[in-house]
Amino acid sequence: MKRIERLSVYRRFLREIAGQEPSSVYSHELAEKTGTTPAQVRRDLMEIGFAGHTKKGYGISELIAAIGDYLDSPDGDPVALVGLGNLGRALLPFFADHHPKLKIVAAFDSDPRKAGRVICGCRCYPAAELEEVIRREKIRVAILTVPAAAARKAAERLTAAGVRGILNFAPALIRLPKAVTVETMDITIALEKIAFFARRSPDEG
Amino acid sequence: MKRIERLSVYRRFLREIAGQEPSSVYSHELAEKTGTTPAQVRRDLMEIGFAGHTKKGYGISELIAAIGDYLDSPDGDPVALVGLGNLGRALLPFFADHHPKLKIVAAFDSDPRKAGRVICGCRCYPAAELEEVIRREKIRVAILTVPAAAARKAAERLTAAGVRGILNFAPALIRLPKAVTVETMDITIALEKIAFFARRSPDEG
DNA sequence: TACCATTTGTGAAGCGTATCACAGAAATAT
DNA sequence: ATATTTCTGTGATACGCTTCACAAATGGTA
Numbered sequence: 034m035k036r037i038e039r040l041s042v043y044r045r046f047l048r049e050i051a052g053q054e055p056s057s058v059y060s061h062e063l064a065e066k067t068g069t070t071p072a073q074v075r076r077d078l079m080e081i082g083f084a085g086h087t088k089k090g091y092g093i094s095e096l097i098a099a100i101g102d103y104l105d106s107p108d109g110d111p112v113a114l115v116g117l118g119n120l121g122r123a124l125l126p127f128f129a130d131h132h133p134k135l136k137i138v139a140a141f142d143s144d145p146r147k148a149g150r151v152i153c154g155c156r157c158y159p160a161a162e163l164e165e166v167i168r169r170e171k172i173r174v175a176i177l178t179v180p181a182a183a184a185r186k187a188a189e190r191l192t193a194a195g196v197r198g199i200l201n202f203a204p205a206l207i208r209l210p211k212a213v214t215v216e217t218m219d220i221t222i223a224l225e226k227i228a229f230f231a232r233r234s235p236d237e238g
Numbered sequence: 239m240k241r242i243e244r245l246s247v248y249r250r251f252l253r254e255i256a257g258q259e260p261s262s263v264y265s266h267e268l269a270e271k272t273g274t275t276p277a278q279v280r281r282d283l284m285e286i287g288f289a290g291h292t293k294k295g296y297g298i299s300e301l302i303a304a305i306g307d308y309l310d311s312p313d314g315d316p317v318a319l320v321g322l323g324n325l326g327r328a329l330l331p332f333f334a335d336h337h338p339k340l341k342i343v344a345a346f347d348s349d350p351r352k353a354g355r356v357i358c359g360c361r362c363y364p365a366a367e368l369e370e371v372i373r374r375e376k377i378r379v380a381i382l383t384v385p386a387a388a389a390r391k392a393a394e395r396l397t398a399a400g401v402r403g404i405l406n407f408a409p410a411l412i413r414l415p416k417a418v419t420v421e422t423m424d425i426t427i428a429l430e431k432i433a434f435f436a437r438r439s440p441d442e443g
Numbered sequence: 444t445a446c447c448a449t450t451t452g453t454g455a456a457g458c459g460t461a462t463c464a465c466a467g468a469a470a471t472a473t
Numbered sequence: 474a475t476a477t478t479t480c481t482g483t484g485a486t487a488c489g490c491t492t493c494a495c496a497a498a499t500g501g502t503a
Contacts, residue, residue: 035490037434041427045409059450068411071450072492079452087451087498110433123328127425135429173436174429198436200428204250206273214435216428220332222246223405223421224340224379228315229242230419231378231403240460264480276480277462284482292468292481 036077037104042067043074044100051093059090101134109134113172113196115187116179117142117157120202124176129153135174139166143183167194174198181205188215241282242309247272248279249305252298264295306339314339318377318401320392321384322347322362325407329381334358340379344371348388372399379403386410393420 046066047058060071060078067074078084078091083099085091112128114121114137121140128137140157142148148159158166166172175196179187184203191199198214201207204222207215251271255263265276265283272279283289283296288304290296317333319326319342326345333342345362347353353364363371371377380401384392389408396404403419406412409427412420 037431038427041430042411045427061450066411068413070492072494073490075451076453076491085451088449088500090450104430104434106433106437110437112429112433119328119331120325123324124425126324128429132426135426135433173439174433176429196436197439198432200425200432206247206271208273212439214432214439216432218423218425218428220329220405220423221337221340222243222250223423224317224333224381225246225309226242227403227405227419227421228311228317228340228379229309231401232311232315234378234402234417234419266480275462277464278460280481281461281483290481293470293479295480 036080039067039069039073039077040081040100040104043077044097044104047093047097047100051097056094057086057090057092058096060085063091105134109136110174111136111138111170111172113137113163113167113170113175113191114140114155115142115160115163115175115177115191116183117144117147117152118178118180121176121178122152124178125153125155129155137176138170139172141166143179163190164194167191167196172196175200177201177203179203241285244272244274244278244282245286245305245309248282249302249309252302252305256298256302261299262291262295262297263301265290268296310339314341315379316341316343316375316377318342318368318372318375318380318396319345319360320365320368320380320382320396321388322349322352322357323383323385326381326383327357329383330358330360334360342381343375344377346371348384368395369399372396372401377401380405382406382408384408 043063046063060074064071064074081099081103083091083096112135114124117140125137128135137155140152140155141160141163142157143160145159147157150157173196175191177184177187177199181203184201184205185207188199188201188207188209192209192213197212199207201215201217204219207217209215248268251268265279269276269279286304286308288296288301317340319329322345330342330345333340342360345357345360346365346368347362348365350364352362355362378401380396382389382392382404386408389406389410390412393404393406393412393414397414397418402417406420406422409424412422414420
């Protein structure tokens with residue numbers, strides 16, 4: 034659902050302005066800064082049951098808390114990273130500290146030489162220990178950065194071990210029970226789409 | 239438009255099976271292998287003006303060609319990569335050879351020590367030469383992998399130099415004239431969304 | 444006090460996309 | 474030759490999300 038993404042975006046902006054004066058924002062300000070419309074903002078906040086004040090807008094710190102209550106697991110979610118190629122290693126620093134609720138607690142790679150190392154504070158395990166570690170750490174969210182040919186099998190192993198959400202960077206279709214959320218970020222397809230629209234765009238003067 | 243993405247996915251699968259027998263596919267096969275429905279496939283192919291044959295399906299090589307005619311620039315699109323941090327360097331190998339039509343021909347970084355190097359066959363330039371190189375190479379598509387704080391300015395410079403499509407990896411809102419296509423791949427927001435749905439998913443037995 | 448300006452909350456309408464469902468066409472079986 | 478099956482092409486329908494538009498609320502102003 035798109036609403037979830039917008040709520041994340043709202044929160045990111047709200048955190049930037051938290052602590053400043055004034056202590057509240059109008060729907061039109063939030064919309065302007067996050068690339069949507071005032072009506073959309075009001076509808077989204079209505080949907081999560083957060084009420085504003087006529088003529089004063091929405092309390093910033095309260096709204097940050099409300100979005101957190103809605104989106105986040107109270108204790109945060111441990112995340113696994115599967116595949117320590119170029120892309121996988123590039124993603125580790127993103128979550129090394131930044132995010133308060135999502136933390137990569139385990140990385141896996143089929144190359145046993147990578148096992149035992151600690152990268153960006155994250156312990157690396159051999160692929161064989163995937164199920165054991167996922168279960169032990171109660172990991173339910175994973176990032177998949179393995180080659181396309183290995184993606185399906187890795188996704189199935191993750192699911193069997195208890196993972197319920199996968200962010201997949203491999204250009205491969207992953208079919209899993211619908212109880213598992215799979216979001217594929219396919220860079221090639223995104224670029225092809227962008228090139229398509231860019232080609233149709235009028236030239237500058 | 240979602241149709242463009244699906245066409246890319248269709249083509250990827252068709253290329254895998256090209257050359258094998260039989261030389262045509264049914265809409266239900268294509269749907270099955272690409273995660274959509276037969277009616278959707280037929281509608282998409284109808285929309286690009288590609289006709290199949292009753293009881294025989296769609297000719298594979300002809301369909302690959304038709305999707306190419308629809309999606310691709312005839313001579314391919316040169317692509318720029320802006321920002322040679324961890325993520326930027328990880329993306330270079332993706333397009334180093336793989337893709338027949340999209341080729342990263344120039345990379346930029348604000349760190350002048352990276353200039354002059356050639357990574358994965360791609361020449362690196364200092365950020366100061368961005369406009370000049372974009373114009374010279376007639377680049378209209380760019381990948382943005384700079385820090386969030388630098389994303390807006392970089393996007394504006396790219397647009398002013400003639401770029402019409404940007405794949406943005408920075409967690410920042412980029413507001414540009416609507417003639418410019420911007421697709422943001424925000425890893426943090428994708429993960430928050432996945433974690434949200436994972437949390438609501440039923441536990442396994 | 445009465446009025447005006449502004450902002451929220453939300454039912455209703457609008458829009459774009461996906462799905463349904465069936466006519467038409469072609470291969471196969473009888 | 475005729476019936477049957479199975480596939481495409483597409484008008485019509487359904488669905489989900491977004492936007493509209495306005496009542497209700499509230500602070501400011503005369």
